[in-house]
Amino acid sequence: MSRKGMGPRALAALGLLTLICGAARAGDAVGAGEVVPTAERARIDLAATGGPAETRGVSSTRILGGMDLERDFPAMKGYRMRARVVTLDPGGVIAVHQHDSRPAVAYLLEGEVTEMRGRDEAITYGAGQVAFEQSGLVHWWENRSDAPATVLVVDIVSKD
Secondary structure (H helix, E strand, C coil): CCHHHCCHHHHHHHHHHHHHHCCCCCCCECCHHHCCCCHHHHCCCHHHHCCCCCCEEEEEEEEEEEEECCCCCHHHCCEEEEEEEEEEEEEEEEEEEECCCCCEEEEEEECEEEEEECCCEEEEEECCCEEEECCCCEEEEECCCCCCEEEEEEEEEECC
């Protein structure tokens, strides 16, 4: 997705996060399989959740930047905050996973996604809405619409 096609709210959010997170590794693209860490999928009982085992339909994942947290929070040695933009194609899914010490905030820039929390809890987000993901959360994302969905994700991850 190019910045040229973004609305003013989306451009402002990207600009703010680029300033906050700095330029470390900015612009790096990562593979679709790296959207969710493998370890976060390994211990999930797929039959119990009803969630998809594999991520598919992610057309891009771009790292905007990141920063080490130790300087401001000494107890956070070994962790960094990062910002990414993930584009999920129509019909695409991000596999069921559990956040393990990886809180995240997901801001929907464009499109619509449905977050599934277990078999019965579906939350649909549109542009300008935010999802908060705490440690211990088991969930997955689906793009049930006929247009791409672009999400700005800021999370705290291990530097390893």
